[in-house]
Amino acid sequence: MGRCLREVLLGSHRLRRMKTLPTLALAGCLCWLSAPALQAQQLRLPAMSPTVRLHEDFSTSFIELTYARPSKRGREVFGKLVPHGEVWRTGANSSTRIRFGEDVKFGGQHVPAGTYALFTIPDPKEWTFILNKDTSQWGAYDYRPEQDLLRVTAKPRTSNTALESFSLGLENLQPEAAELTLRWDKVRVSVPIVADPDARIMAQIQEAMKGDKKPYFAAAQYYYSTNKDLNQAISWLDEAIRQQPSYYGYYWKGKMLQKAERKTEAAEAARQSLALVKSEKNARTKDEYTRLNEQLLKEVGGKRK
Incomplete structure (x- = not known):
C-alpha cells in the first residue's frame, strides 16, 4: 500500500508511465486513500429524541x-x-x-x-x-x-x-x-x-444520640415538623443552645414553645434571638431573623424590650 501511495503522489508525468498498471490496481490504491478520509469526516448531528x-x-x-x-x-x-x-x-x-x-x-x-x-x-x-x-x-x-x-x-x-x-x-x-x-x-x-421514611429517621436519631456529636438541632426540627414530642424537641434544642448559643437556635426554640402553647417562654426566646442577631454581619440574614422574631413576638402577644 505504501508503494501505491507514492505512485499516486508523483503526479501526472508519473501516471503516464503507469499505463501498464492494471486499472483495477489503481482503483484499489485510490479506495485505500479515501477510507481514512471518510472515517475522519463523521458527522455529529442533533439528536432527534434527546x-x-x-x-x-x-x-x-x-x-x-x-x-x-x-x-x-x-x-x-x-x-x-x-x-x-x-x-x-x-x-x-x-x-x-x-x-x-x-x-x-x-x-x-x-x-x-x-x-x-x-x-x-x-x-x-x-x-x-x-x-x-x-x-x-x-x-x-x-x-x-x-x-x-x-x-x-x-x-x-x-x-x-x-x-x-x-x-x-x-x-x-x-x-x-x-x-x-x-x-x-x-x-x-x-x-x-x-414515601414513609419516619421509621428510618427515628432509628437514625436514636443511633446518632449514642455518639459523641449528637444532632440536637436537626433532631429537634424533625420532631417539630412531624408533630412528635415537643418537650423532647425543646430539651434537645436547649442542649444545642448550651453548646453554641445562636439567634437561629433561640428563634426555633421560640417556635417550638409557641407550638407547645408556652407563650411567655416563646416571647423570651424571641427576645434572646433578637439580641444575638444584632451582631450578624450579613445584612439580609440580620433583617430576615429580625423580621421573623418580631412576627413571633406579635403572634404570642409579647413585647420587644
Whole structure:
C-alpha cells in the first residue's frame, strides 16, 4: 500500500508511465486513500429524541429518571404516532427507566427500592402505568407482562396548549410526596409517589444520640415538623443552645414553645434571638431573623424590650 501511495503522489508525468498498471490496481490504491478520509469526516448531528437524565432528591434518598424526548414535528401524537390501547415505551429509543432510592408507594402500591422500566398504555379516558422488572429493553418490542411489578391507572387531563416535546418529571414535590407527571401535545397525566421514611429517621436519631456529636438541632426540627414530642424537641434544642448559643437556635426554640402553647417562654426566646442577631454581619440574614422574631413576638402577644 505504501508503494501505491507514492505512485499516486508523483503526479501526472508519473501516471503516464503507469499505463501498464492494471486499472483495477489503481482503483484499489485510490479506495485505500479515501477510507481514512471518510472515517475522519463523521458527522455529529442533533439528536432527534434527546436523552434526559434526571436526579431529584426525594424523602431521605432520590428518584432518577432516564428517557428520550421525542417531538411532534407536525404529527398527530396520541391515537396515531402513539396508538391507544397498546404498550408504549413512554418516550423514544430505549425503554424509560425510573429508579427509587428507597421503598415508596407508586399510585398507592408498594414498590421496593430499585430500578424499573416504565411503560404506559395510553387511552383517551384512562392511562395505565406499568413498572416492569426488565430494564434492558429497546422500546417495548420485547415487553413481557410476566415481568411486571405492578400496574396502576390514572386519568389524563387536556391542556389548551400543545407541548412540542415529550416531558416526564416530578411535580408538586414535597418532602415525602411527589407526582410523576407525563406531558406531551395536549395531554397531561400524573401518578402519585409517596414515601414513609419516619421509621428510618427515628432509628437514625436514636443511633446518632449514642455518639459523641449528637444532632440536637436537626433532631429537634424533625420532631417539630412531624408533630412528635415537643418537650423532647425543646430539651434537645436547649442542649444545642448550651453548646453554641445562636439567634437561629433561640428563634426555633421560640417556635417550638409557641407550638407547645408556652407563650411567655416563646416571647423570651424571641427576645434572646433578637439580641444575638444584632451582631450578624450579613445584612439580609440580620433583617430576615429580625423580621421573623418580631412576627413571633406579635403572634404570642409579647413585647420587644
